Amino acid sequence: xxxxxxxxxxxxxxxxxxxxxxxxxxxxxxxxxxxxxxxxxxxxxxxxxxxxxxxxxxxxxxxxxxxxxxxxxxxxxxxxxxxxxxxxxxxxxxxxxxxxxxxxxxxxxxxxxxxxxxxxxxxxxxxxxxxxxxxxxxxxxxxxxxxxxxxxxxxxxxxxxxxxxxxxxxxxxxxxxxxxxxxxxxxxxxxxxxxxxxxxxxxxxxxxxxxxxxxxxxxxxxxxxxxxxxxxxxxxxxxxxxxxxxxxxx
Amino acid sequence: xxxxxxxxxxxxxxxxxxxxxxxxxxxxxxxxxxxxxxxxxxxxxxxxxxxxxxxxxxxxxxxxxxxxxxxxxxxxxxxxxxxxxxxxxxxxxxxxxxxxxxxxxxxxxxxxxxxxxxxxxxxxxxxxxxxxxxxxxxxxxxxxxxxxxxxxxxxxxxxxxxxxxxxxxxxxxxxxxxxxxxxxxxxxxxxxxxxxxxxxxxxxxxxxxxxxxxxxxxxxxxxxxx
Numbered sequence: 257x258x259x260x261x262x263x264x265x266x267x268x269x270x271x272x273x274x275x276x277x278x279x280x281x282x283x284x285x286x287x288x289x290x291x292x293x294x295x296x297x298x299x300x301x302x303x304x305x306x307x308x309x310x311x312x313x314x315x316x317x318x319x320x321x322x323x324x325x326x327x328x329x330x331x332x333x334x335x336x337x338x339x340x341x342x343x344x345x346x347x348x349x350x351x352x353x354x355x356x357x358x359x360x361x362x363x364x365x366x367x368x369x370x371x372x373x374x375x376x377x378x379x380x381x382x383x384x385x386x387x388x389x390x391x392x393x394x395x396x397x398x399x400x401x402x403x404x405x406x407x408x409x410x411x412x413x414x415x416x417x418x419x420x421x422x423x424x425x426x427x428x429x430x431x432x433x434x435x436x437x438x439x440x441x442x443x444x445x446x447x448x449x450x451x452x453x454x455x456x457x458x459x460x461x462x463x464x465x466x467x468x469x470x471x472x473x474x475x476x477x478x479x480x481x482x483x484x485x486x487x488x489x490x491x492x493x494x495x496x497x498x499x500x501x502x503x504x505x506x
Numbered sequence: 507x508x509x510x511x512x513x514x515x516x517x518x519x520x521x522x523x524x525x526x527x528x529x530x531x532x533x534x535x536x537x538x539x540x541x542x543x544x545x546x547x548x549x550x551x552x553x554x555x556x557x558x559x560x561x562x563x564x565x566x567x568x569x570x571x572x573x574x575x576x577x578x579x580x581x582x583x584x585x586x587x588x589x590x591x592x593x594x595x596x597x598x599x600x601x602x603x604x605x606x607x608x609x610x611x612x613x614x615x616x617x618x619x620x621x622x623x624x625x626x627x628x629x630x631x632x633x634x635x636x637x638x639x640x641x642x643x644x645x646x647x648x649x650x651x652x653x654x655x656x657x658x659x660x661x662x663x664x665x666x667x668x669x670x671x672x673x674x675x676x677x678x679x680x681x682x683x684x685x686x687x688x689x690x691x692x693x694x695x696x697x698x699x700x701x702x703x704x705x706x707x708x709x710x711x712x713x714x715x716x717x718x719x720x721x722x723x724x725x726x727x728x729x730x731x732x
Contacts, residue, residue, distance in 0.1 A: 314635055341641040351636035355654045364650060365640035410636070417640060 264323075265290050265421045265452045266311060271320035273306055273476075280306045281317070282476040288421065288454055293447050295463040295484070296456045298473035299499060304456045307473070308423050311454070312343040325420045341369060344414030348426040350406040352398040358385060358409045359394040362416050370417065384416035385409070388442050404435030408442055415446065422446065424455040460503055464488060472496050519701040526693035526702040533689030534709045536603075540685060541672040541713075543607050548614025548671070549664075555615065556622035560648060570619070577616035582674045585609035590681040606678035614671045621663050625656035658728045665721030669714060676710075686710060 266288035273281040281303045288294050296304040309315040311322060313329050313336060322329040327339045352361050362381035366372045372380065385391050388408035398406050407427055414422060424443070428436045440462050447453060447466055457463070463470055464484045471481040472495075480487070480496045491497045507515070559570050577585070590605035600608065629652045637647040679688035686709045693702030 312639055314639060337638075337641045337643050340639055343639070345636075345639040347632055347636060349630075349632050351630070351632035353633065353637075353651050353655075355658070364637075365642060368646050368650060369641040413636075413640065 263290055264288060265292075265325055266454065267321075267323040268307070268311060269321045271307065271310055271322065272318045273303070273310060273315060274318045280476050281310070283320070284473075284476070284478055286311075286454075286471065286478070288452060290452055291450045292468045293453045293455065293466055295467035295470045296454065296473060297458065297460075297463070297470060297499070297503075298479075302473040303476040304473045305425055308425050308454060308456050311421075311423060312340050312345055314345075337369065341365070341417045342420045344411075344417065344419035344422040346407070346410050346414055346422065346424045346427045348429050350398070350403070350410045350430070352406055352409055352413075354398050357395050357397055358390060358401065358412075361398070361409055362413045365413070366416055380416055381412070384412040387415065387445075388412045389438075402435060403431045404438045407431065407439045411439075411442055411446075415451075421452040421454065424453065424457065426456055426458070428457065428459055458503060460488070460500075472499065474499070516700055517704045519699050522693070522697045522699045522701040523705055526689070526697065527705060529684075529689040529693060530686060530702065530705045530709055533684055533686040533706075534713065536683065537675050537685040537709075537713065540603065540607060540675045540678060540683075544610045544614055544672055544675070545668055547607075547611040549618050549668070551611065551615035552618030553622050555619040556626060557648070559619075559623055560626055574616040574619050577612045578620070580613075582609055582613050582671070583677050583680065585612065586677055586681060602678060602681035602683040605681055606675065606683055610671055610674050610677075613674070614668065617667045617671065618664060621660050621667060622656065624663075625660035626652060628659055629655045661721070661725050661728060665718075665724070669717055669721070672717075673710070673714065686713075 264287045266286065268284065268286040271281050271284045271286075272279070284303070284307055286294070286307065296308065298304045306315055310317045311324060311329070313322070317330065320330075324339065325342050327342070328334055329336070329339060352358075353364070356364065359378060359381050362384050363374075363377040366377035366380055367374065370377075382391060382394060385394055388411050390405060390408055390412065393401060393405060393409075398409070401409065411427075427443070428439050431439065436459070440459060443453070443455070443462070444466055455462075455467070467484050469481060470484050470487040472479050472487070472491075472493075474495050480491060480493050487496075488500060491500055555570050555574070559567050586606050586609040589600055589609050590602060593600055593605075626648075633651055633655065634647055637651040638644075642650070675685055676687040678685050679691055682688070684692070686706050690702040690706030693705075694700050
């Protein structure tokens, strides 16, 4: 069993999600251990992004339980804004604030959520930008940066808050092929620094090289999971085999 | 008298103009004050309603939408007349200035609420999600992330609408307010010569032309840096 012997950072149990008549998640369990990198894959509409968004409650699960770093995320008494600082999230479309510089994007939550003074927040923000190798782009606005650079600023914005786990929702899907590498390299470095990560992505090469565990979802359920070697070389289920074949044809 | 002489004597009569210029200048001052009061109160009320609407409280939003649609549908002159001639029957006497201010403020509030609201909803959902995911609260996200972007988008339509409605200050002359048009009309009546109207037109140009230019400048000033 993966993650054995280490305390779970993320523990989602029997998570269901309905959107009107659509039953998007049909009872999903996902446990992520400290420093583990879990890769979520599956066809579009399988519910993998919804599951990710249930972890920091950007979506409210219809039922089930979600615990992150010991905090019950679904308890109405939980201070959700406080809890979310421990969960960094990176989006497919970057979602940088266009009216702020790279530094401003990273410093905003440091100042307004963590209450740091301007100087301290900007020092921390600079350090975060250095970690994604964009220290020299601190005063650039998002529209002055390439897609890959924007995504790395978005990663800096999340890691500046020193989260316990990072969620990546298709972080390279909106990027031109030549810009993907830089983002994946930063994610590799994060992993080497011991960050716990849950990644929704179609970058199978990255999954094979960096993931501890691959989870395959279809139709709102987890079909199969395992370490990347077993998963890609000897998938057990027919659906998994079909999916891997389709992906690898590209 | 040739046609051209008749024309200049009617519309550019120097003697009449000189005589009524002081009155027009007084009217100009009054129009400026009235316009500034309308802009300040109307935009503030419109923004407040749009922010209130962002909370998504259903019954409150229905009320906001009803009020906004009401004042967008009624002609401003009808509102002025109702407030000025109607309210005294309910025991509330408003001066012509206050009735005009209130009526045009309500109209600007209604139109600017719709513009602010459109600006707020045009900010991508991902902006909300990114901000909330870093722990920013609803109001912080609205104030630091969404509103600054929404306001930029709203500047062109807001400038146009504000100019259109503040030009409605001319309607105040109907309820005996000596604004630019009121003063000009009075001048025409006393002198039997329309030249004061020409002065009035010039006064409106002097007043609103810089506003239009200022609107353009603000637009370019606040464009995204690329």
